[in-house]
Amino acid sequence: MTANALIDDCFLHDKDRLRHDEALAILKERLGPVAGTESVPLEEANGRILAEQIVAPRDIPLSDNAAVDGYAFRHSDHDPAGGFLRLEQRIAAGRPSDAEIGPWAAARIFTGAVMPTGTDTVAMQEDCERHDQDGQHFVIIPQGLKRGANRRRAGEDVKQGTVLLEPGIRLRPQDLAAIASTGKPSVSVYRKIRVALISTGDEIRRPGADLKTGEVYDSNHFLLRALCETMHVSIADLGVLPDTADRVEETLKAAASRADILLTTGGASRGEEDHILWALDRLGQRHMWQLAIKPGRPMMFGQIGSCVFLGLPGNPVAAMVCFLLYARPVISVLGGGGFLEPQKFQVPADFEVPKKKPDRREFYRGVLETDGLGNTVVRKFDRDGSGLITGLREANGLIEIPEEATSVEDGQMVTFLPFSGMGIA
Numbered sequence: 455m456t457a458n459a460l461i462d463d464c465f466l467h468d469k470d471r472l473r474h475d476e477a478l479a480i481l482k483e484r485l486g487p488v489a490g491t492e493s494v495p496l497e498e499a500n501g502r503i504l505a506e507q508i509v510a511p512r513d514i515p516l517s518d519n520a521a522v523d524g525y526a527f528r529h530s531d532h533d534p535a536g537g538f539l540r541l542e543q544r545i546a547a548g549r550p551s552d553a554e555i556g557p558w559a560a561a562r563i564f565t566g567a568v569m570p571t572g573t574d575t576v577a578m579q580e581d582c583e584r585h586d587q588d589g590q591h592f593v594i595i596p597q598g599l600k601r602g603a604n605r606r607r608a609g610e611d612v613k614q615g616t617v618l619l620e621p622g623i624r625l626r627p628q629d630l631a632a633i634a635s636t637g638k639p640s641v642s643v644y645r646k647i648r649v650a651l652i653s654t655g656d657e658i659r660r661p662g663a664d665l666k667t668g669e670v671y672d673s674n675h676f677l678l679r680a681l682c683e684t685m686h687v688s689i690a691d692l693g694v695l696p697d698t699a700d701r702v703e704e705t706l707k708a709a710a711s712r713a714d715i716l717l718t719t720g721g722a723s724r725g726e727e728d729h730i731l732w733a734l735d736r737l738g739q740r741h742m743w744q745l746a747i748k749p750g751r752p753m754m755f756g757q758i759g760s761c762v763f764l765g766l767p768g769n770p771v772a773a774m775v776c777f778l779l780y781a782r783p784v785i786s787v788l789g790g791g792g793f794l795e796p797q798k799f800q801v802p803a804d805f806e807v808p809k810k811k812p813d814r815r816e817f818y819r820g821v822l823e824t825d826g827l828g829n830t831v832v833r834k835f836d837r838d839g840s841g842l843i844t845g846l847r848e849a850n851g852l853i854e855i856p857e858e859a860t861s862v863e864d865g866q867m868v869t870f871l872p873f874s875g876m877g878i879a
């Protein structure tokens with residue numbers, strides 16, 4: 455990272471503040487992976503970021519096999535034999551037969567079992583009749599089955615040599631299934647990013663303590679910790695710092711030597727009691743501060759040595775919005791994944807905002823709903839306060855309103871960012 459011109463005045467007009475897209479561009483440009491790699495057993499790989507390419511060493515499945523329980527036969531034998539075939543083998547899954555099937559014969563076969571040489575079609579047992587005559591067993595197979603019916607081809611899932619997964623993806627359950635299907639018991643992943651979480655403010659108390667007038671519980675710690683957990687990082691909880699310059703500086707300095715990223719909440723604006731900003735300036739470099747967004751205006755990005763510093767605002771709504779918009783992609787990039795932009799789609803507004811300030815991007819708490827006609831619409835949580843956890847709880851995503859908008863009309867298409875597209879189930 456290199457130092458950048460600082461945007462350094464909390465009394466700036468929004469049009470002079472750094473825009474959301476500019477902030478993202480700075481983060482994208484300046485950050486890259488910092489984590490080394492390690493090998494982990496597949497059992498521990500869910501959610502981790504893949505650090506190697508996965509190639510299929512052989513066809514999957516390895517052999518042609520039956521898709522149903524039934525009878526495997528040579529399709530061209532069916533009509534000449536009038537569908538009346540002699541049973542000559544019994545093949546269960548995991549017990550392939552070496553013998554080729556004889557003329558006008560069929561093999562009893564079970565789902566997943568390897569098709570005996572010579573057969574190309576499987577009839578389902580429910581559609582067939584068994585017939586025993588003179589100590590011999592026969593099966594009557596109905597007409598009309600296509601050649602190849604109920605046969606699963608070798609390599610039909612994946613051909614030998616196919617690239618299944620590229621490095622940089624976050625492993626999902628189905629990706630683990632794919633790796634397991636190649637026979638690999640372990641996989642190379644990026645090591646977990648070390649995140650240090652710090653809450654600040656003389657008024658902040660951890661749950662369990664008594665609350666005096668003027669104090670609030672540290673809900674942000676639990677919000678940010680759980681958001682971090684969706685990123686599969688390792689978390690160091692550095693507790694709540696008082697509004698004391700020395701303590702803040704000492705703690706940030708020590709934390710920066712042990713973590714890849716410091717995530718603070720509170721103290722991000724420039725009151726005399728907001729020591730985070732001053733401490734960052736003394737210990738490292740501030741690359742951006744004060745964005746043209748709402749909520750989240752005091753958001754701060756910098757570095758202390760090689761440790762990335764993200765100062766999130768203290769208001770819970772701003773803290774969550776800033777985590778999702780900025781901290782999530784940053785953590786992903788540091789950890790070897792891509793810059794994770796949220797999923798977005800357009801949906802009609804079931805609300806109106808008669809007057810919005812121009813020059814800043816606003817993010818409302820949105821609730822995706824079905825209207826009386828069965829159409830999907832989005833409702834805005836009706837109160838704007840940045841301290842209201844209720845709105846975060848009611849919402850299932852964010853509504854993004856661009857800088858140039860000065861109002862939102864009922865029925866207008868708006869951009870919706872579902873929480874589910876940002877790692878929150």
Ligand SMILES: Nc1nc2c(c(=O)[nH]1)N[C@H]1C(S)=C(S)[C@@H](COP(=O)(O)OP(=O)(O)OC[C@H]3O[C@@H](n4cnc5c(N)ncnc54)[C@H](O)[C@@H]3O)O[C@H]1N2
Nearest residue numbers: 464653671672673674720721722723728751767768769772
């Ligand atoms: N003169 C200015 N004042 C403020 C500005 C500004 O630009 N100039 N920005 C406002 C905006 S926008 C926000 S957001 C807040 C955030 O400022 P800080 O990051 O300095 O946060 P604090 O002042 O420490 O706290 C704000 C608010 O949030 C509560 N809080 C703080 N930490 C936690 C926590 N861990 N868990 C729950 N709640 C927390 C705190 O008690 C305050 O109520 O500043 C505006 N002011």
Ligand code: MOO
Nearest residue numbers: 749750751772840
């Ligand atoms: O970020 Mo603040 O929440 O805009 O009030």
